[in-house]
Amino acid sequence: MSQCCSSSHTANKTPEKHICPVNGNRYSSVPQSTILLHINNPWAWHNKSQAYYFCDDPECEVVYFGKDNSILEKSQMRTTVGIKEKLNNSLICYCYGVTLKEATNNTNIKEFVIQQTKQHSCACESRNPSGKCCLKDFPGKKSLTGKLTQTKNS
Ligand SMILES: [Zn+2]
Secondary structure, three states, X not given: OOOOOOOHHHHOOOOOEEEOOOOOOEEEEEOHHHHHOOEOOHHHOOOOOOOEEEOOOOOOOEEEEEOOOOEEEHHHEOOOOHHXXXXXXXXXXXXXXXXXXXXXXOOHHHHHHHXXXXXXXXXXXXXXXXXXXXXXXXXOHHHHHHHHHHHHHO
């Protein structure tokens, strides 16, 4: 299920990860086509022919950065990047409009999203600013698998 919206064929051309010039951590690449769907005035973006990356650190103002260390900050986005806000009403699944609060209170939602991704009905690469599947951002994964292991063991 983690294979949904895989863009590994495009990732092969560029280095997989690059260091965010602001917080110094390594992040995965994101297609330029995804960036254009989330920034303000995409027609005015001076993008270069290079790899771009997505920083998901809530403490960091950078959303996208290029291999040349150019940056696009939160203030330059028209999409609110939920995983960088950590607010209850911020979106974690952009395909189906799931907020962090909803995902926490109703674990059935994750099941629904898993079913949709299995059928390749999701559109994470376009709708999610990270360009990746949103399932990894769902909360409570540990407690869910914990419950499952418990029942298996007993
Ligand atoms: Zn950063």
